[in-house]
Amino acid sequence: MDQYTLNLLVVGATFALYxxxxIWARAGSTSEFYAAGRGVHPITNGMATAADWMSAASFISMAGLIAFVGYDNSTFLMGWTGGYVLLALLLAPYLRKFGKFTVPEFIGDRFYSPTARMVAVACLIIASVTYVIGQMTGVGVAFSRFLEVDKDTGLFIGAGIVFFYAVLGGMKGVTYTQVAQYCVLILAYTIPAVFISLQLTGNALPPLGLFGTHVESGMPLLAKLDQLVTELGFNSYTGHHTNTFNMVLFTLSLMIGTAGLPHVIIRFFTVPRVADARWSAGWALVFIALLYLTAPAVGAMARLNLITTVYKGGDLTQPIDYDARPEWMRNWEVTGLLKFEDRNGDGKIQWYNDKNADFAAKAEAMGWKGSELSVNRDILVLANPEIAQLPGWVIALVAAGGLAAALSTAAGLLLAISSAVSHDLIKGAINPGISEKGELLSARIAMAVSIGVATWLGLNPPGFAAQTVALAFGIAAASLFPALMMGIFSKRVNNKGAVWGMLSGLVFTLVYIFAYKGWLFIPGTAMLPDTPEGWILGISPLSIGAVGAMLNFAVAILVSNATEEPPAEIRELVESVRVPRGAGAATAHH
Amino acid sequence: MSDDNNAYWRANIRLVTWCLIIWALVSFGFGIVLRPLLSGIRVGGADLGFWFAQQGSILVFLALIFFYAWRMNALDRQHGVDEE
Structure with missing residues (x-):
């Protein structure tokens, strides 16, 4: 059976499963549509949260981000997992106790302010819509690489699948498909990693292999990698080469942003009890850690493999002939994600850091006229099974895994958007008298419209698609997280404080990002140079969310202290959110 | 607010504070800022700070969340505010 048929079979089988x-998990009520009837087991919810959270970026890009930079990009590993500590300790159990359906609903009730609720709806929609664009384009790319269909056709197929289970099943359907998607993506990620780790280090566990011995050279794997990359003029892999202050802020921004992303928070509304919400956050991180502990190993080993493929004899002055390149390189050249350009016309693949001035003299002496290989970081994970020469079904599984990662996150985001529209906008503001049946119907319509908009944005990605991660995390960190946290941990912060806090955090963060990236990301409108030298205090626009969050806290507390205390019933609401007893009752009267 | 709820909330805040101190220490501390101080301790081809940045902090985060859930569920029962 050829590879294409195999890909089609495996991807088709997973789609049939979803x-x-x-069909099995159809939603019959709003409670099922928004919160899966609050009957999801904490371990099941942990697995669904892991798939909800781990997007195409985690599955496809993260190992490459670490491979080509090394230690300095550990920020992603710590930032995207450390947020779960904040979520588990500061938000999830309390929001579950509150017992409602959406994030803006808590903000509106706690700060007794329809304005605060609408500001939260706006933040939620901006953060989630920007995030969903990346997922939709990811679906299109995965389809076009593995199933040889046109990118747009791939996007329509993916959107159709999400439409089917999200409109039909709401949170209930999304939860159980996410569980299936988690299983597919984690198998697809770890199987090739285990084989590569075995080949390079003899250790079947990639996280141990990373700190193990490189069998071929007898040196520690990381020491060998450091030696090879520095000899080719690159920065050392394990060394620290960036601004420490910015690294701390970037990690913190990713952590706070993670804890403030609505599509992750609403997953914790689906478990039966407050105690379950606490356990469930731990289980979510267990399932996430399986991938996040594997990723740095995949990154380091793939980088090592690439270098030893190009400099096959081990002599870093003698690269292989282009004609002698391995089969997998030929395959990926077709996609344009791997490119060779014979600058000095000698037919060999010189791959080194041609931006290193110290290395230039050495390159010159050897007759090298610039690095001739460019490798897109996204191919490392996708090409892994081919590099390790694994059987065709593993390649097919990786294709299904990439699609599972993108689809599960897209569905979670779309659910957060549609429940904010139907529950906060329609029932909360436009038509409070709407019947249960009417609200369920409007939730389904909102979901269908959201999918339509997301598909359209995936087909016509705005120029800022690549910047969306910074935007989504920045907004979640600077606006939603502080408001939620103060709503629980302070009885003093009032309606005015919350609204002014959220607005100042949001506006400050947006202005800082736009000043460097262009107003609304329109090219040419940037006012400051987006380089480490041009950043204020060395703070990159990607790291500004943490500063925005601090500003939000400060403004909210100052404004609240200068204005009246919240009414007695709000202080009682905070008291009741703080204790688990009565969580069931809070749900029942809704 | 009843006195017992007050004691319960204070115990919770204490627990959260300690957990967050450890959370910050292993990631921002050992993983980034304090890494030069730990560079003498070698871990398989790199140093302890590198290990914390790439693996150690994630393992500690996991331990923290489960420890917190276990302690809080016990506190709920001690103070009689657990779910019936």
Missing amino acids: MGIA
Whole structure:
């Protein structure tokens, strides 16, 4: 059987599975549509949260981000996992106790302010819509690489699948498909990693292999990698080469942003009890850690493999002939993600850091006229099974895994958007008298419209698509997280404080990002140079969310202290959110 | 607010504070700022700070969340505010 048929079979089988689950898990009430009837087991929810959270970026890009930079990009590993500590200790159990359906609903009730609720809806929609664009384009790319269909056709197929199970099943359908998607993506990620780790280090566990011995050279794997990359003029892999202050702020921004992303928070509304919400956050991180502990190993080993493929004899002055390149390189050249340009016309693949002035003299002496290989970081994970010469079904599984990662996150985001529209906008503001049946219908319509908008944005990605991660995390960190945290941990912060806090955090963060990236990301409108030298105090626009969050806290507390105390019933609401007893009752009267 | 709820909340805040101190220490501390101080301790081809940045902090985060859940569920029962 050829590879294409195999890909089609494996991806088709996983899609059939998702559809089957969708029919089985149809939603019959708003409680099922928004919160899966609050009957999801904490371990099941942990698995669904892991798939909800780990997007195409985690699955496809993260190992490459670490591979080509090394230690300095550990920020992603710590930032995207450390947020779960904040979520588990500061938000999830309390929001579950509150017992409602959406994030803006808590903000509106706690700060007794429809304005605060609408500001939260706006933040939620901006953060989630920007995030979903990346997922939709990811679906299109995965389809076009593995199933040889046109990118747009791939996007329509993916959107159709999400439409089917999200409109039909709401949170209930999304939860159980996410569980299936988690299983697919984690198998797809770890199987090739285990084989590569075995080949390079003899250790079947990639996280141990990373700190193990490189069998071929007898040196520690990381020491060998450091030696090879520095000899080719690159920065050392394990060394620290960036601004420490910015590294701390970037990590903190990712952590706070993670804890403030609505599509992750609402997953904790689906478990039966407050105690379950606490356990469930731990289980979510267990399932996430399986991938996040594997990723740095995949990154380091793939980088090492690439270098030893190009400099096959081990002599870093003698690269291989282009004609002698391995089969997998030929395959990926077709996609344009791997490119060779014979600058000095000698037919060999010189790959080194041609931006290193110290290395230039050495390169000159050897007759090298610039690095001739460019490798897109996204191919490392996708090409892994081919590099390790694994059987065709593993390649097919990786294709299904990439699609599972993108689809599960897209569905979670779309659910957060549609429940904010139907529950906060329609029931909360436009038509409070709407019947249960009417609200369920409007939730389904809102979901269908959101999918339509997301598909359209995926087909016509705005110029800022690449910047969306900074924007989504910045907004979640600077606006939603502080408001939620103060709503629980302070009885003093009032309606005015919350609204002014959220607005100042949001505006400050947006202005800082836009000043460097262009107003609304329109090219040419940037006012400051987006380089480490041009950043204020060395703070990159990607790291500004943490500063925005601090500003939000400060403004909210100052304004609240200068204005009246919240009314007695709000202080009682905070008291009741702080204790688990009565969580069931809070749900029942809704 | 009843006195017992007050004691319960204070115990919770204490627990959260300690957990967050450890959370910051392993990531921002050992993983980034304090890494030069730990560079003498070698871990398989790199140093302890590198290990914390790439693996150690994640393992500690996991331990923290489960420890917190276990302690809080016990506190709920001690103070009689657990779910019936």
